[in-house]
Amino acid sequence: MHIFYTPDITQNTYTLNEEESKHCVRVLRLPVGTIVNLVDGRGGFYTAEITSDNPKKVILFIKQVEREFHKRNHYLHIAVAPTKNIDRIEWFLEKATELGIDEITPIISHRSERRIVKEDRLNKVITSAVKQSIKAYHPKLNEAISFKEFLKIPFDGDMLIAHCIDNEEKKYISELIVPQHKYLVLIGPEGDFTPEEVNLALKKGFKALTLGNNRLRTETAALAACFEINYLNRNEKS
Amino acid sequence: MHIFYTPDITQNTYTLNEEESKHCVRVLRLPVGTIVNLVDGRGGFYTAEITSDNPKKVILFIKQVEREFHKRNHYLHIAVAPTKNIDRIEWFLEKATELGIDEITPIISHRSERRIVKEDRLNKVITSAVKQSIKAYHPKLNEAISFKEFLKIPFDGDMLIAHCIDNEEKKYISELIVPQHKYLVLIGPEGDFTPEEVNLALKKGFKALTLGNNRLRTETAALAACFEINYLNRNEKS
Numbered sequence: 001m002h003i004f005y006t007p008d009i010t011q012n013t014y015t016l017n018e019e020e021s022k023h024c025v026r027v028l029r030l031p032v033g034t035i036v037n038l039v040d041g042r043g044g045f046y047t048a049e050i051t052s053d054n055p056k057k058v059i060l061f062i063k064q065v066e067r068e069f070h071k072r073n074h075y076l077h078i079a080v081a082p083t084k085n086i087d088r089i090e091w092f093l094e095k096a097t098e099l100g101i102d103e104i105t106p107i108i109s110h111r112s113e114r115r116i117v118k119e120d121r122l123n124k125v126i127t128s129a130v131k132q133s134i135k136a137y138h139p140k141l142n143e144a145i146s147f148k149e150f151l152k153i154p155f156d157g158d159m160l161i162a163h164c165i166d167n168e169e170k171k172y173i174s175e176l177i178v179p180q181h182k183y184l185v186l187i188g189p190e191g192d193f194t195p196e197e198v199n200l201a202l203k204k205g206f207k208a209l210t211l212g213n214n215r216l217r218t219e220t221a222a223l224a225a226c227f228e229i230n231y232l233n234r235n236e237k238s
Numbered sequence: 239m240h241i242f243y244t245p246d247i248t249q250n251t252y253t254l255n256e257e258e259s260k261h262c263v264r265v266l267r268l269p270v271g272t273i274v275n276l277v278d279g280r281g282g283f284y285t286a287e288i289t290s291d292n293p294k295k296v297i298l299f300i301k302q303v304e305r306e307f308h309k310r311n312h313y314l315h316i317a318v319a320p321t322k323n324i325d326r327i328e329w330f331l332e333k334a335t336e337l338g339i340d341e342i343t344p345i346i347s348h349r350s351e352r353r354i355v356k357e358d359r360l361n362k363v364i365t366s367a368v369k370q371s372i373k374a375y376h377p378k379l380n381e382a383i384s385f386k387e388f389l390k391i392p393f394d395g396d397m398l399i400a401h402c403i404d405n406e407e408k409k410y411i412s413e414l415i416v417p418q419h420k421y422l423v424l425i426g427p428e429g430d431f432t433p434e435e436v437n438l439a440l441k442k443g444f445k446a447l448t449l450g451n452n453r454l455r456t457e458t459a460a461l462a463a464c465f466e467i468n469y470l471n472r473n474e475k476s
Contacts, residue, residue, distance in 0.1 A: 215371045
């Protein structure tokens with residue numbers, strides 16, 4: 001199955017941009033008449049036929065549309081401090097997209113070693129995972145923001161913070177969330193959040209979570225939280 | 239906390255090899271008298287003091303030993319087809335070590351694009367994750383083996399196989415396993431197991447599992463199975 005990401009699709013025909021057209025004709029070598037699939041990132045899953053294989057502008061005719069394709073029963077927003085080695089956040093984005101996530105915000109906290117993020121590059125990683133795992137919804141990547149500014153943004157749902165400070169009360173996600181709800185999870189940098197940052201979040205109504213006794217890297221903790229929340233919302237019919 | 243991996247520790251003193259000694263003295267710049275920690279990979283967690291900082295052979299005096307440090311309540315063996323891009327299996331090994339795994343076997347199946355694995359290199363990845371996440375038990379990495387040969391090895395525990403063939407009965411791991419048990423999970427290559435391979439495994443007593451509706455890459459499926467089995471065995475006291 002060949003998938004193209006077409007966020008700006010509106011008509012019953014769609015013209016691939018030059019890069020995608022070249023990929024379609026020169027790399028994939030798809031001839032006129034080939035049936036391909038498109039996802040628009042907003043829940044639309046399309047079946048289309050190649051009607052022109054011009055390597056600069058391939059034209060696709062939409063034959064079928066499915067709306068709200070594999071719509072999720074909950075909304076997960078993870079705000080994570082980008083890792084010093086950006087590859088680690090890139091793989092988190094790829095894996096979280098495969099497992100299911102709706103929104104990601106890079107947060108710059110007091111102990112963040114990395115304070116600059118190239119959102120364009122991270123978005124490319126997400127888009128490629130969207131295509132590879134056939135997701136009709138494209139996770140939203142926000143611009144990096146400071147932890148304190150981020151806490152000022154209101155959120156209507158279950159708000160959780162993961163931290164490693166001992167002797168603080170923490171609960172498992174399963175004890176803290178309501179199923180099929182909206183969730184916001186904060187994941188700190190390699191050096192963890194500062195006690196001040198944790199207290200600030202608790203004052204704002206965030207609840208402290210534990211992911212178990214393992215000592216997890218930032219990106220592993222973020223993925224574990226993503227996995228656990230998806231697991232707790234899974235429809236147990238196989 | 240500085241951690242050293244000392245699998246051959248037997249006495250109440252230990253001499254770091256030349257590479258580790260150099261790292262200890264030249265890179266970490268740890269002086270005589272510094273307290274460090276050692277893990278032997280067999281459950282031993284040691285507190286030791288540097289008594290000689292010779293950059294070619296650092297000598298450590300063991301002050302305290304904790305046996306069965308964070309012993310796990312179950313045994314997880316994942317047999318996974320190595321990915322074409324070996325980085326993907328390397329990160330699986332790192333993440334699985336962080337989250338908890340006991341044994342890994344690279345299996346070469348009919349559709350495996352990669353048929354050769356450098357176990358030494360993969361073991362280094364595991365060891366570095368063992369130190370980073372402070373695990374006293376070092377996961378065991380077996381030599382690569384063909385899928386058919388692997389199935390001939392008897393296993394006493396819950397045996398599961400993940401595959402993507404439609405219209406076959408599959409159940410969630412939670413429906414298939416007994417808690418605090420031994421588990422063996424088979425994860426196929428990018429192109430999935432062949433129907434013949436799946437049938438062979440089912441005949442051997444493996445049960446088909448589903449990880450949900452997401453289309454997961456090989457290494458993501460392996461990590462998802464690792465996460466789910468650890469989750470199902472988690473002691474729900476926080």
